[in-house]
Amino acid sequence: xxxxxxxxxxxxxxxxxxxxxxxxYDTSENNYYLFWYKQPPSRQMILVIRQEAYxxxxxxxxxxxxxxxxxxxxxxxxxxxxxLGDTAMYFCAFMISNRDDKxxxxxxxxLHILP
Amino acid sequence: xxxxxxxxxxxxxEKGKDVELRCDPISGHTALYWYRQRLGQGxxxxxxxxxxxxxxxxxxxxxxxxxxxxxxxxxxLTIQRTQQEDSAVYLCAxxxxxxxxxxxxxxxxxxxxxxx
Numbered sequence: 564x565x566x567x568x569x570x571x572x573x574x575x576x577x578x579x580x581x582x583x584x585x586x587x588y589d590t591s592e593n594n595y596y597l598f599w600y601k602q603p604p605s606r607q608m609i610l611v612i613r614q615e616a617y618x619x620x621x622x623x624x625x626x627x628x629x630x631x632x633x634x635x636x637x638x639x640x641x642x643x644x645x646x647l648g649d650t651a652m653y654f655c656a657f658m659i660s661n662r663d664d665k666x667x668x669x670x671x672x673x674l675h676i677l678p
Numbered sequence: 679x680x681x682x683x684x685x686x687x688x689x690x691x692e693k694g695k696d697v698e699l700r701c702d703p704i705s706g707h708t709a710l711y712w713y714r715q716r717l718g719q720g721x722x723x724x725x726x727x728x729x730x731x732x733x734x735x736x737x738x739x740x741x742x743x744x745x746x747x748x749x750x751x752x753x754x755l756t757i758q759r760t761q762q763e764d765s766a767v768y769l770c771a772x773x774x775x776x777x778x779x780x781x782x783x784x785x786x787x788x789x790x791x792x793x794x
Contacts (some may be wrong), residue, residue, distance in 0.1 A: 567720075569720075600785075606767060606769070606787045606790075607784030607785060607786075607787050608769065608771070609780045609785075610783075613782070614686065654721065656721075665711075665723050665734060665737075666711075666721075666723065667723070668713075668720040668721035668722075669720050670719055670720035671720055674793065
């Protein structure tokens with residue numbers, strides 16, 4: 564069975580600082596996708612970044628980047644120059660490629676950006 | 679364009695009553711998913727539809743839960759004889775197709791269900 568673990572239930576950083584959210588996962592599969600979703604207080608789930616397991620290059624989206632370590636089954640999210648609007652719950656998620664598209668989510672990390 | 683729409687946004691009901699939650703996916707999205715998010719917990723997969731059929735119902739927590747989809751569009755999640763442990767936010771998502779994992783799932787705002 565696939566599992567996703569986020570070991571940091573809550574984090575706080577000052578605006579403009581860089582913060583890293585950790586995520587580890589467990590699977591015996593070789594082809595899969597990893598995601599970070601952001602959930603602000605509005606409850607809307609927003610896809611932040613996506614990584615395909617077969618790609619060695621780490622995905623980046625503007626201020627968001629990941630450190631994907633396949634052998635270690637680690638998928639951390641780095642937010643640079645953090646902004647107040649980054650305050651949200653962040654979920655790490657996993658999906659097996661070309662299977663039933665069921666996403667397995669971690670329990671989330673609540674991130675507070677302080678002014 | 680319109681995103682995934684869920685209704686009601688909030689529902690408070692008494693234990694033992696039946697509730698029906700509605701999801702309107704993005705037009706043209708053939709895949710539709712239901713998730714549950716209990717307070718302080720991660721998202722829990724319930725069921726997904728490819729068109730109007732549900733190939734995977736393994737996440738439904740009990741036989742009190744059922745879901746249907748018609749016209750490859752609207753889906754309803756029904757919970758019969760609600761229990762307090764059913765209190766949660768129920769999120770719906772849709773994507774263009776299933777089986778192609780590079781298609782992102784677009785989520786609605788969820789329905790917050792509170793069982794008294």
